[in-house]
Amino acid sequence: MIRDLKEEDLNQVYALGNLLNENFSKGNPLEKSLMDSYTHTLVYESDNKIKGFLMYIELEDTIDILNLYVDKKERNKKIASNLIDTMFSNMGQGIKMVTLEVRTDNVPAISLYKKFGFLVLHTRKNYYNDTDAYLMGRRIVE
Numbered sequence: 646m647i648r649d650l651k652e653e654d655l656n657q658v659y660a661l662g663n664l665l666n667e668n669f670s671k672g673n674p675l676e677k678s679l680m681d682s683y684t685h686t687l688v689y690e691s692d693n694k695i696k697g698f699l700m701y702i703e704l705e706d707t708i709d710i711l712n713l714y715v716d717k718k719e720r721n722k723k724i725a726s727n728l729i730d731t732m733f734s735n736m737g738q739g740i741k742m743v744t745l746e747v748r749t750d751n752v753p754a755i756s757l758y759k760k761f762g763f764l765v766l767h768t769r770k771n772y773y774n775d776t777d778a779y780l781m782g783r784r785i786v787e
């Protein structure tokens with residue numbers, strides 16, 4: 646089941662996020678998804694456990710994807726695809742562009758985003774400590 650983040654999910658989502666990035670819990674806007682109207686976190690729950698999440702900011706005419714993670718044991722079951730589909734279904738009218746940054750060596754994520762129509766717009770040199778990032782984007786045509 647995919648649903649919005651609830652307060653009682655925070656520990657589980659932080660635990661998953663720390664697998665994505667060891668600095669995840671430092672200054673992460675996860676709680677903001679509970680408090681403001683533009684930060685969103687969708688979670689995938691099964692057997693009462695959170696097995697994946699997608700965090701994004703929806704501001705005026707743009708969505709920026711901040712984090713996407715699926716539990717290692719649960720990959721290749723279309724969980725990430727379902728989270729992205731849900732984000733697109735929930736998106737407000739007037740969104741013109743969806744963007745994200747991804748490590749240039751992250752083949753699974755780049756293939757996933759290309760499948761959803763994202764294109765590489767730009768390479769951000771040394772965006773991460775040890776490598777570059779692609780800025781990817783998908784223009785939304787009404």
Ligand SMILES: CC(C)(COP(=O)(O)OP(=O)(O)OC[C@H]1O[C@@H](n2cnc3c(N)ncnc32)[C@H](O)[C@@H]1OP(=O)(O)O)[C@@H](O)C(=O)NCCC(=O)NCCS
Nearest residue numbers: 713714715720721722723724725726747753754756757760
């Ligand atoms: C990237 C990630 C979110 C994909 O999650 P997932 O639930 O396994 O993805 P899905 O099952 O929805 O896969 C959909 C598509 O993604 C691509 N993909 C997923 N895993 C892949 C892999 N290991 N190698 C190549 N392509 C892959 C494929 O195009 C796949 O479509 P297909 O099954 O028809 O071939 C997951 O691997 C993950 O959490 N990785 C670590 C965190 C991360 O890199 N997040 C993205 C940061 S920007």
